[in-house]
Amino acid sequence: MVVDDDEAIRQMLAAVLGKEGLQVVTATDGVEAVEAFHRQHAAVVLMDIRMPRMSGLEALKKILEIDRGTAVILMTAFAEVGTAVQAIKDGAFDYVIKPYDIEEIRLLVRRALEIRTMRADIVSLRRELSERYGAEGILTDNPRMLELRQTIAKVARSNATVLVSGESGTGKELVAAAVHYASPRATGPFVKVNCAAIPEGLLESEFFGHEKGAFTGAANRRRGRFEQAEHGTLLLDEIGEISPGLQVKLLRVIQEREFERVGGSTTIKTDVRIVAATNRDLEAMVRAGTFRQDLYFRLNVVTLKTIPLRERPEDIRLLAHHFLERFSADNDLAIRGFDPSAMDCLLAHSWPGNVRELANAVERAVVMSTNGIILPEDLPEGIACRTAPNPDALSATTASGPARPLRDLVNEFETRVIREALGRNGGNRARTAVELAISRRALLYKLQEYGIGPAGRDGEP
Ligand SMILES: Nc1ncnc2c1ncn2[C@@H]1O[C@H](COP(=O)(O)OP(=O)(O)OP(=O)(O)O)[C@@H](O)[C@H]1O
Ligand SMILES: [Mg+2]
Numbered sequence: 001m002v003v004d005d006d007e008a009i010r011q012m013l014a015a016v017l018g019k020e021g022l023q024v025v026t027a028t029d030g031v032e033a034v035e036a037f038h039r040q041h042a043a044v045v046l047m048d049i050r051m052p053r054m055s056g057l058e059a060l061k062k063i064l065e066i067d068r069g070t071a072v073i074l075m076t077a078f079a080e081v082g083t084a085v086q087a088i089k090d091g092a093f094d095y096v097i098k099p100y101d102i103e104e105i106r107l108l109v110r111r112a113l114e115i116r117t118m119r120a121d122i123v124s125l126r127r128e129l130s131e132r133y134g135a136e137g138i139l140t141d142n143p144r145m146l147e148l149r150q151t152i153a154k155v156a157r158s159n160a161t162v163l164v165s166g167e168s169g170t171g172k173e174l175v176a177a178a179v180h181y182a183s184p185r186a187t188g189p190f191v192k193v194n195c196a197a198i199p200e201g202l203l204e205s206e207f208f209g210h211e212k213g214a215f216t217g218a219a220n221r222r223r224g225r226f227e228q229a230e231h232g233t234l235l236l237d238e239i240g241e242i243s244p245g246l247q248v249k250l251l252r253v254i255q256e257r258e259f260e261r262v263g264g265s266t267t268i269k270t271d272v273r274i275v276a277a278t279n280r281d282l283e284a285m286v287r288a289g290t291f292r293q294d295l296y297f298r299l300n301v302v303t304l305k306t307i308p309l310r311e312r313p314e315d316i317r318l319l320a321h322h323f324l325e326r327f328s329a330d331n332d333l334a335i336r337g338f339d340p341s342a343m344d345c346l347l348a349h350s351w352p353g354n355v356r357e358l359a360n361a362v363e364r365a366v367v368m369s370t371n372g373i374i375l376p377e378d379l380p381e382g383i384a385c386r387t388a389p390n391p392d393a394l395s396a397t398t399a400s401g402p403a404r405p406l407r408d409l410v411n412e413f414e415t416r417v418i419r420e421a422l423g424r425n426g427g428n429r430a431r432t433a434v435e436l437a438i439s440r441r442a443l444l445y446k447l448q449e450y451g452i453g454p455a456g457r458d459g460e461p
Pocket of ligand 2: 172
């Protein structure tokens with residue numbers, strides 16, 4: 001829409017933009033513009049500021065009240081630039097100073113249209129994300145997990161800080177995402193920081209950003225994660241890993257809702273919902289003096305606890321099928337399902353790595369599978385368990401291949417026996433060593449030799 005009281009300008013702009021393939025309507029002043037806008041929302045409005053009856057500024061406000069997504073570009077005389085700047089604050093897209101270059105107008109309109117399309121894309125992507133990652137995205141048949149899902153939906157409505165705790169691979173990140181996508185902030189950003197993955201010295205600037213020249217290497221001003229997450233949710237993953245110094249700074253943001261960039265003195269207000277996640281026992285860390293109690297209380301307004309997969313066996317089947325479908329589609333493979341013997345293996349495994357381990361196992365099996373159905377031998381070693389050693393899998397000859405060296409077979413067998421024993425003992429190495437009647441040293445040596453992980457839970461490095 002072109003709005004100007006000067007007929008020559010209206011005609012010229014309409015002609016230029018029409019040539020760009022755009023549909024153009026014109027209006028002679030603010031009143032007419034608002035009326036026309038009521039009939040049909042224009043994507044972009046090019047409007048003079050000084051016009052009879054209703055000024056461009058007034059019309060701007062009325063138009064944005066009708067449709068916040070419209071890009072209004074104001075045309076102003078040099079003497080009135082101050083007004084134009086005020087208009088930007090009121091929500092105008094941009095302004096041009098008269099006399100303007102027609103190429104400038106063309107560019108601005110094109111950019112306004114591009115940004116509009118991108119905004120629409122973002123809104124629809126976020127809507128899709130919220131359908132996929134809302135509480136419903138947490139697949140489960142387990143009563144305690146279903147309860148957790150309901151709690152998420154309830155908690156999401158508030159602005160309360162949330163602490164998600166649970167073993168590695170149990171879906172903490174999924175829960176955090178669900179809190180965001182089920183909340184009124186779902187159309188805002190969901191930003192994650194992995195506190196364990198960023199070197200201690202850089203974490204503060206990662207959180208709060210920095211000013212140009214704040215430290216060696218800070219060539220430009222940078223917005224931190226808090227600023228990026230404005231009006232959305234910030235996930236502080238592995239919160240147990242942050243230093244005492246940063247704990248103090250974080251406490252302040254949570255209490256005062258404000259911070260400064262590193263090397264900066266301006267105080268920045270923040271509207272961010274914080275979700276923290278950890279697989280550590282923060283309470284124990286508070287007792288040990290490595291995590292501040294006041295910060296712990298602030299984070300722990302609501303705690304959501306995820307449940308280890310071994311405590312919800314009904315989910316193994318459900319999730320296995322879910323991952324099978326997903327990875328078959330990802331790899332363009334048509335895998336029908338699990339052979340019952342393979343499913344038995346999955347059900348018998350103790351899943352120390354929880355859902356992530358299950359997802360990895362199924363992904364591998366999908367890729368390895370040769371006949372459209374998952375067999376025990378498609379599963380990773382140690383999951384393809386049998387109570388009695390499976391003579392087929394250990395056979396020195398395969399249907400197609402030659403004899404295998406004795407050493408390989410022995411290693412393979414040992415690996416499997418150790419993995420199974422670890423599984424039965426919940427990953428505890430001391431107990432595993434006792435069960436296998438070998439020394440703990442010998443067990444550690446073999447774990448290393450065979451690259452068996454993840455790390456045990458009995459305090460061994
Ligand atoms: N209930 C579930 N339904 C569907 N997918 C799940 C479920 N739980 C976990 N997953 C998937 O399992 C994987 C691991 O989950 P996630 O990353 O949330 O675990 P985590 O608890 O954050 O682990 P870590 O402590 O190692 O960071 C992800 O790919 C996640 O999508
Ligand atoms: Mg995680």
